[in-house]
Amino acid sequence: MLGGQYTAFERHGEAGVRMGDVVGRLDVLAIVGDGAALAAAYRGLPIEIGVHIARSSELRATWRATLPTMSFAASGGYVILSRADGEGSRRRRSFASLRMTSHQRDVAAERLDLAADSAHHARATLAARAKMFRLSLTEARRTALGGVATSVEPESLFIGRILDPALPRDFDFAEHYRGARAALVGGPVSLFAQRHHTNRDLDLVGLEATFSRDPTPLVKAAGVDVTVGVARVRQEHATRGWVALRWRP
DSSP: OHHHHHOOEEEEEEEEEEEEEETSSEEEEEEESSEEEEEEEEOOSEEEEEEESSEEEEEEEEEEEEEESHHHHHHHHEEETTTTTOBBBBBBBEEEEEEEEEETTTTTEEEEEEETTTTOEEEEEEEEEEETEEEHHHHEEEEEEEEEOOOOOOGGGGGGGOOOOEEEEETTTEEEEEEEEEEEEEETEEEEEEESSSEEEEEEEEEEEEEEOOOBGGTTTTTTEEEEEEETTTTEEEEEEEEEEEEEO
């Protein structure tokens, strides 16, 4: 497996291998990039167990349920942070997250994401889709803005971050954050306008192509999230592009 994240501010090449069985009960990834990580997921129980060992290490349990027009995913766990990722003495955290989605055939869909941890980071996102139009609103507490996700970082670190590859990592920090994004989507490509409100407003307009795939054990393929895009940051008077690929078990 080859991947990485390339923005105006970060350049991380990644290489790794996947191991696991063909029925999808066990997936293991070993990745070297901006550090090294060993990530594994076991799906042979009603609750999925995930382990991520890296600079910051995570243990996670996830329960999922699917109904004809709705789905649910609830996660919780514990993370031990490195000195670089921790905040003072808050280097051990518990966390929890919930995702609820609903859909009306191919006409519309809604999604609610909630996440919080014991370091008082919290985030809520409400998203809706109607045909080609998509709108999302986000509120967060004690969050950093900017940067891109790497395969080496455990997912619980993103509770305290609003990812945006057009901005540098930790570009700004806010006790209270509000954001909105509107997009016209055709296939994997979206034309979007986005606003971040931290201690000031930041407005972006851009074009982005995304692709996500869950693990496919029969072809020995790991899960992957890909984003390629370009955006104009109005207040910065700058146009920035990015290519990012993140592997997950």
